[in-house]
Amino acid sequence: MSARITVFQAVVRSLFWAVLPLLGFPPLMISALLMVHGLYPFFIHTQALGKWGWFEKILVTPTHHGIHHASNPQYLDKNYGDVLIVWDKLFGTFAKEDSNVKIAYGLTKPLDSHSxxxxxxxxxxxxxxxxxxxxxxxxxxxxxxxxxxxxxxxxxxxxxxxxLKFRKEKSPPTKAIRYYVSIQSAISIFTLFAVLLFEQYFSINSLVLFSCFIIISLVNCGAILDQRRWISYLEIARGCLLFFLLYYFYPSSYTATWFISSIIIAIIYYSDIKRFYTRLLYSK
CATH class of the missing domain: 1.10.930 (Syk Kinase; Chain A, domain 2)
Incomplete structure (x- = not known):
């Protein structure tokens, strides 16, 4: 298996941040560190940035973190750090990339679903x-x-x-699947960053709607990659959420009429829409 934390480690990690205020650390300092701890790893999950030169000696870089996600035997349980690589070097869990070895990303036993x-x-x-x-x-x-x-x-x-017993054998993803999943993922990531950045300007109701939209979009991406036939229900749910968000920010009779009309049309022509949608995604 590739490196994964145990239940005990997950509990300790959670309690670490919970105990800091009791030890006298200011909430603003803790929040700032959590922001850095949460945002920095986003930029090391890529192969596009290459090596970082001198910074490789101190910071966790894409080169270092790629090893953490590798399933090669020599790379298992290595490079745990999120920001500073010095901790892995200190505790003996550091591994340097071998240019002669091609990194195999993922688990030693891949999951049987994209869900x-x-x-x-x-x-x-x-x-x-x-x-x-x-x-x-x-x-x-x-x-x-x-x-x-x-x-x-x-x-x-x-x-x-x-x-996963209801999952049928799937063929390689079509070009439409790759494009559609990529677009959905990009929209979900952009929406997540926008909501996190301007969270204080949104009400609890709008935050719930945005959160539901992001979660359903991510579930939908996995279902499409698994070539499930019930993805149309998720698309309807996402469409309803978008209308609810639109009506929340721009409440008017026109918005309500548009929403009700769309629902009626979707109900009447549901079978045709579903057939066209699945054929467009899954057909070669």
Whole structure:
């Protein structure tokens, strides 16, 4: 397995930030650090920026972080840092990229689905299943606090058969799928950054609508890559959210009439729209 944190490590990471105010650190300082900690890693998840020269000795760069996401045996459990690479060098988890070795990104055992939900929750389910079927207290303890590679990898196959059993064999993604998913991802990222940047200007209701739109868009991207046939329902949900946002910011009878008319048309011609939509995406 590639490097993944245990339940214990996740809890410790969360409690670290929660305890700092009790130790006397100003909230403004903590917020500033969280912003840096949250934004900086965004720029190291790319291959477009190349090597950073002298900064490679101090900062985590795309070159360093690419190794963290590699499944090559010599790169497993390396380069954990988000901002400063000096910590990995200090604790012996640093690995330098070997120009003779091509990096293989991803898990040592790739997931059998592009589903946004499966990618985020499969490991929790794997831990739960390992914990339930562990035969002794020692084994249960190691499931929660041991190394990730101590988990039985066979349970993932069991879970995939159970939760992905309705997924049909899919053909390679078409050009329409690649373009549409890329556009959706770009819009979702832009919307997320805009909402985070201007969060104080939005009401709680609008923030909920924006959040739902982003989440549904991400789920939709995974469903399209998996070539699911029920993506039309997600598109309808996104369309309704967009109308709700439009009506929230520009409430008028024209907006309401447009929304109701669109719903009626969608209901009447749903079968034709769904057939055209799936054929456009999935046909060669």
């Amino acid at each position: 946004f939900l499966w990618q985020h929750f499969h490991f929790i389910l794997e831990i739960a299943m390992n914990f339930i079927y562990a035969k002794s207290f020692k084994q249960k303890w190691r499931v929660l606090f041991g190394k990730p590679d101590e988990l039985d990898p066979r349970y993932r196959a069991v879970l995939e058969r159970k939760f």
